[in-house]
Amino acid sequence: MELFPRPRTEIAPGAVHVPEWLSPEWQRRLVEACREWARPPAGLRSARLPSGGRMSVRTVCLGWHWYPYRYSRTVDDGDGSPVKPLPGWLAELGARAVAETLPDEPPFDPDVALVNFYDAHARMGMHQDRDELSRSPVVSLSLGDECVFRFGNTENRAQPYTDVPLRSGDLFVFGGPSRMAYHGVPRTLPGSADPGLGMSGGRLNITLRESGMS
Numbered sequence: 001m002e003l004f005p006r007p008r009t010e011i012a013p014g015a016v017h018v019p020e021w022l023s024p025e026w027q028r029r030l031v032e033a034c035r036e037w038a039r040p041p042a043g044l045r046s047a048r049l050p051s052g053g054r055m056s057v058r059t060v061c062l063g064w065h066w067y068p069y070r071y072s073r074t075v076d077d078g079d080g081s082p083v084k085p086l087p088g089w090l091a092e093l094g095a096r097a098v099a100e101t102l103p104d105e106p107p108f109d110p111d112v113a114l115v116n117f118y119d120a121h122a123r124m125g126m127h128q129d130r131d132e133l134s135r136s137p138v139v140s141l142s143l144g145d146e147c148v149f150r151f152g153n154t155e156n157r158a159q160p161y162t163d164v165p166l167r168s169g170d171l172f173v174f175g176g177p178s179r180m181a182y183h184g185v186p187r188t189l190p191g192s193a194d195p196g197l198g199m200s201g202g203r204l205n206i207t208l209r210e211s212g213m214s
């Protein structure tokens, strides 16, 4: 428990950070689920970028497979397997996250989850989540090591931005006028996670989205 609980904060219009939204039980359940999803086929891999490099973050997708910069039902940039399904309970968790943070949004019914794993060296550059046809919110759940989540503006990768510490169990939702904001993860804090979580190190982030595709 925090000596001084971190308050819920609206970082920008439509962008809400809720510390410790997930109970310790939910966090352990999600870590365990991520372990299963990470297994092949269609398991954890570092996506290859058009530049030829690889992302330092490793990702497994549910519902739709994302690779730079599109969605597919099969792992076209890997073993070709069908993407794993997005479980109904995870979609329901996402729906609850939006209902509790952005009550004016229509009901959220995600059909994609990207599960990102960050080892001590991984980071994610500033980008927009722009491969979805839908402009409904993005729901982000963090597990394991703390990170610095950089939440910027909708114009470019540069300032102004806000650095938000995301810790295990935190929820971050960005929709409405913030949906196309640039964001990234400049660093994690290796070893900061609670050992009781059942992760041997690193950070997990789950983003839930509506693809707008069928």
Ligand SMILES: O=C(O)CCC(=O)C(=O)O
Pocket: 114, 116, 124, 129, 140, 149, 183, 184, 185, 205, 207
């Ligand atoms: O790891 C995070 O908190 C952000 C992940 C992200 O921006 C993405 O998957 O598009």
Ligand SMILES: [Fe+2]
Pocket: 127, 128, 129, 183
């Ligand atoms: Fe993103």
